[in-house]
Amino acid sequence: MKLVVPMKRVGGHHPPEYTARAVGIGLGWAFTPLVGAQMITVLLTWIIAKRFKWEFSLIVAAAWTWITNVATLVPSYYLFYVTGEFFLGRGAQATDYDQFALQYESEAAATAASWWDSVLGFAGMMSSWGQSMLIGCIPYAIIFGLLGYKLSLMFVVRHRAAKKERQAQRRKRRLEAVKETVASTLDARGQSNYGALRNEQ
Numbered sequence: 001m002k003l004v005v006p007m008k009r010v011g012g013h014h015p016p017e018y019t020a021r022a023v024g025i026g027l028g029w030a031f032t033p034l035v036g037a038q039m040i041t042v043l044l045t046w047i048i049a050k051r052f053k054w055e056f057s058l059i060v061a062a063a064w065t066w067i068t069n070v071a072t073l074v075p076s077y078y079l080f081y082v083t084g085e086f087f088l089g090r091g092a093q094a095t096d097y098d099q100f101a102l103q104y105e106s107e108a109a110a111t112a113a114s115w116w117d118s119v120l121g122f123a124g125m126m127s128s129w130g131q132s133m134l135i136g137c138i139p140y141a142i143i144f145g146l147l148g149y150k151l152s153l154m155f156v157v158r159h160r161a162a163k164k165e166r167q168a169q170r171r172k173r174r175l176e177a178v179k180e181t182v183a184s185t186l187d188a189r190g191q192s193n194y195g196a197l198r199n200e201q
Helices: 004-009 016-030 038-051 058-067 073-087 097-110 115-200
Strands: none
Touching (some): 016 038, 073 097, 073 115
């Protein structure tokens, strides 16, 4: 729900594609082994896209990168790794999940002392599994990016159409209320004038 709210509120004066592109780009970067740096990659994409007049909502795109986060990091990395190993013809040699998770957690704990140690740890991990993860993430980034674009475009179009319909209904009700008020006022005045005329007679 927290990811849907920005889609409703951001870019109301832009075409629906403005928001849909943001969701697609956010999801595309979310399904890469760059957890922790994905918002930076979204920002760089936004800067480059803006130069080519291909704009999207930076806020929405950044929000959707959080589909993959610290809680889902190890499972998503392992998915990328296994997929990459399969594409490289080494599927049978892939490390099992428990061993992968244990090795990742041990490396993460060893490099948690400072930011630089974390960078070195990430570089070491990428040297071990990086090729497989980078190759393995490609189909997920493309599929979920395109799927996110299509579904969010449908959602935004329908949401705006429903919003216009609700606004039209509210205007109609207000107009009817005004008409009823005017009619009742005229009736009251007519009855008052008729009463005054009878009294004169």
